[in-house]
Amino acid sequence: MINKKVASVQEALEGVSNNMTFMLGGFGLSGIPENAILELVKRKVSGLTCISNNAGVDDFGLGLLLQQKQIKKMVSSYVGENDEFERQMLSGELEVELIPQGTLAERCRAAQAGFPAIYTPAGYGTEVANGKETREFDGKMYVLEYAFKADFAFVKAWKGDEAGNLIFKGTARNFNPNMCGAAKITVAEVEELVPLGTLDPNQIHIPGIFVQRIFQGEVYEKRIEQRTVRQKD
Secondary structure, eight states: OOOOBOSSHHHHTTTOOTTOEEEEOOBTTBSOOHHHHHHHHHHTOOSEEEEOSSOOBTTBTHHHHHHTTOEEEEEESOOTTOHHHHHHHHHTSSEEEEOOHHHHHHHHHHHHHTOSEEEESTTTTSGGGTTSOEEEETTEEEEEEEOOOOSEEEEEEEEEETTOOEEOOGGGGTTHHHHTTSSSEEEEEEEEEEOTTOSOGGGOSBOGGGOSEEEEOSOOOOOOSSOOOOOOO
């Protein structure tokens, strides 16, 4: 029987070291691998390149790694809710590569599928395309973008089984499925870890072949990034 379950987040992050490249799922504060990030903070690994849609907020998610100066480079699409990120970027302390969101998703998916690169129309004629190969297809110009290369992918799912099969919930699905199998080692943390055979095969979003390690997370804050309520009449 295939069993990819590990006993703890500490075991799940075995092999993590300085100067590695990590993929981290999530969109805003939805579906981020909270337990893995907290363990990275505790281990004080540094010189990291982090590929993620955004950089968390000042006191949560990747923002915690930024606070400790553990991230050397951020590869992201949106970073507008993190003051410390802005400060480090403007001061030159942090290297930043901003990528159109669809291109970020496809570069993850290309790595997952084993494709070395993709052609995308996004960014052609802008600074995004500077220094990159371009090519015309059917009268339209495209930019060559290379698949990501990462040491670890850290993803978060709602439910998973011991073989690594995953089910995501709602908007927490976001970038997580694309990052599964897109790095040398994929670590999945789940809110509920169940025995093999428990999940309905028709409900599984990512098969276990894309996951090397899975563990049940301890605490999930489920924060709301920006709470907006109607003014009282």
